[in-house]
Amino acid sequence: MTDLHSDRILILDFGSQYTQLIARRVRELGVYCEILPWDADPAKVGAFGAKGVILSGGPESVTEAGSPRAPEIVWSLGVPVLGICYGLQTMTAQLGGTVEVGTTREFGYAEIRARGHSALLRDIQDRANAEGHGLLDVWMSHGDRVTQLPPGFKVIASTADVPIAGIADEERRYYGLQFHPEVTHTTQGRAVYSRFVHDICGCGQAWTAANVIEDAVERVRAQVGERKVLLGLSGGVDSSVVAALLHRAIGDQLTCVFVDHGLLRLHEGDQVMQALGENLGVRIVRVNAAPRFLGALAGVDDPEAKRKIIGKLFIEVFEAEAQKLEDVAFLAQGTIYPDVIESAGAATGKAHVIKSHHNVGGLPTHMKLKLVEPLRELFKDEVRRIGTELGLPKTLVHRHPFPGPGLGVRILGAVTQQAADTLRHADAIFIEELRRAGWYEKTSQAFAVFLPVKSVGVTGDGRRYAPVIALRAVETVDFMTARWAHLPYELLDVCSRRIVNEVSGVSRVVYDISGKPPATIEWE
Numbered sequence: 001m002t003d004l005h006s007d008r009i010l011i012l013d014f015g016s017q018y019t020q021l022i023a024r025r026v027r028e029l030g031v032y033c034e035i036l037p038w039d040a041d042p043a044k045v046g047a048f049g050a051k052g053v054i055l056s057g058g059p060e061s062v063t064e065a066g067s068p069r070a071p072e073i074v075w076s077l078g079v080p081v082l083g084i085c086y087g088l089q090t091m092t093a094q095l096g097g098t099v100e101v102g103t104t105r106e107f108g109y110a111e112i113r114a115r116g117h118s119a120l121l122r123d124i125q126d127r128a129n130a131e132g133h134g135l136l137d138v139w140m141s142h143g144d145r146v147t148q149l150p151p152g153f154k155v156i157a158s159t160a161d162v163p164i165a166g167i168a169d170e171e172r173r174y175y176g177l178q179f180h181p182e183v184t185h186t187t188q189g190r191a192v193y194s195r196f197v198h199d200i201c202g203c204g205q206a207w208t209a210a211n212v213i214e215d216a217v218e219r220v221r222a223q224v225g226e227r228k229v230l231l232g233l234s235g236g237v238d239s240s241v242v243a244a245l246l247h248r249a250i251g252d253q254l255t256c257v258f259v260d261h262g263l264l265r266l267h268e269g270d271q272v273m274q275a276l277g278e279n280l281g282v283r284i285v286r287v288n289a290a291p292r293f294l295g296a297l298a299g300v301d302d303p304e305a306k307r308k309i310i311g312k313l314f315i316e317v318f319e320a321e322a323q324k325l326e327d328v329a330f331l332a333q334g335t336i337y338p339d340v341i342e343s344a345g346a347a348t349g350k351a352h353v354i355k356s357h358h359n360v361g362g363l364p365t366h367m368k369l370k371l372v373e374p375l376r377e378l379f380k381d382e383v384r385r386i387g388t389e390l391g392l393p394k395t396l397v398h399r400h401p402f403p404g405p406g407l408g409v410r411i412l413g414a415v416t417q418q419a420a421d422t423l424r425h426a427d428a429i430f431i432e433e434l435r436r437a438g439w440y441e442k443t444s445q446a447f448a449v450f451l452p453v454k455s456v457g458v459t460g461d462g463r464r465y466a467p468v469i470a471l472r473a474v475e476t477v478d479f480m481t482a483r484w485a486h487l488p489y490e491l492l493d494v495c496s497r498r499i500v501n502e503v504s505g506v507s508r509v510v511y512d513i514s515g516k517p518p519a520t521i522e523w524e
């Protein structure tokens, strides 16, 4: 079988918010890559076996003493190097050129002119000017600029304001770009990365969903042998894809435990059972623990206390089920690559993204289970692609994230069965209408919240004094910051009317127009 890891690119991270995007672009081009921090052990950088190195952007200034530098070993690997923004600047500084603090910051759209017929940009253009020079629409975000080329380099791109917006030493195959080809605003960005990884570094395109599955299947089989594996299935994308993948690899050696805590979305449990259990034949133990959870939550209104109760009980229920299974040797988890990068970042003090909260936390240590983490190398979009390839329905694979404590943190204050039923119903209407209007894909997370305040409503001849439902929809990339989605009034109108008419016990519907910050995405 093709070795999908042999053609590999190393990305050295200088702290740019776009570093993971670079990695995703490279992967989309069918090439395996990993991200290491700029100060990674040089021995590790050397041993990585990269066919090319990309130096990311970063928030610092190379003009400042002690600012980050690429490990010197990068220049002796004999492979092509591409520096992006800060990466270009540190390359310049390290190889004998000059970088100066700019008088103005250049941020946003820019038109660059490709020059000097470089191997990197040749024939890549959005249009040409009257003299036949290629012009590209790109995205810039920088303050410092290169003012003097390092020896051996030529200029390959410039803008009206920045004479040196791209550099190349074709002999050593070192390239630097001041703009960000990884963002979609740079329309030819994909072509630029393809040129670098395929043509300049000579990487093939082995990294495809089908190959990734085949490789993961083989690795899981080799790791697990004839032994048994346990998986906590939450219904979320990651654990569902792990289930489908492990089922493909080891069939009935996998048992999933799906704890239904009664705070799931409408029909969520049945959908999971159908998609994975009935359609794919995955062995799933479904535990209907709703009464236990609601009992434990009775009268508790503090959000953190609710989270603790749900988390603790979840583990208890999961463990009790796990104990009933015999000879389990492995515990499977849906850890994905951003979690891995983040833990590495946290260890070195360079944290990246928000920690994704896991339902299944400190698990049966006394069972001495070894971990199986078949998604450890994958980004979320790759997890979705292989999920689809494995036969999971699009609605499951592209589902918005859902917090572990579920509706427990979307019912403000004390959780009751009635509030959960009301909220579930209102939420389902909201999501159905979003999907119908084509807005589900445009939003990153959307849901209803149950507000235990009472407001007056009039239905027919009667007045009622009932709870309020708030709708929330946000657009975000990393869930650290978010913009409230500007949903069309017509859509909000349909949702509001349907919810008040179809869900008993709701007097009015409001829409949350708070961004994050200062608000959080969830209400609790």
Ligand code: XMP
Pocket: 307, 356, 357, 358, 359, 401, 402, 403, 404, 405, 409, 445, 479, 516, 519, 520, 521, 522, 523, 524
């Ligand atoms: P906030 O509300 O902090 O949410 O802006 C950011 C993201 O985290 C999710 N979230 C949780 N996920 N357990 C989870 O598994 C939790 O307790 C929890 N609280 C928030 C939230 O849904 C959003 O995607």
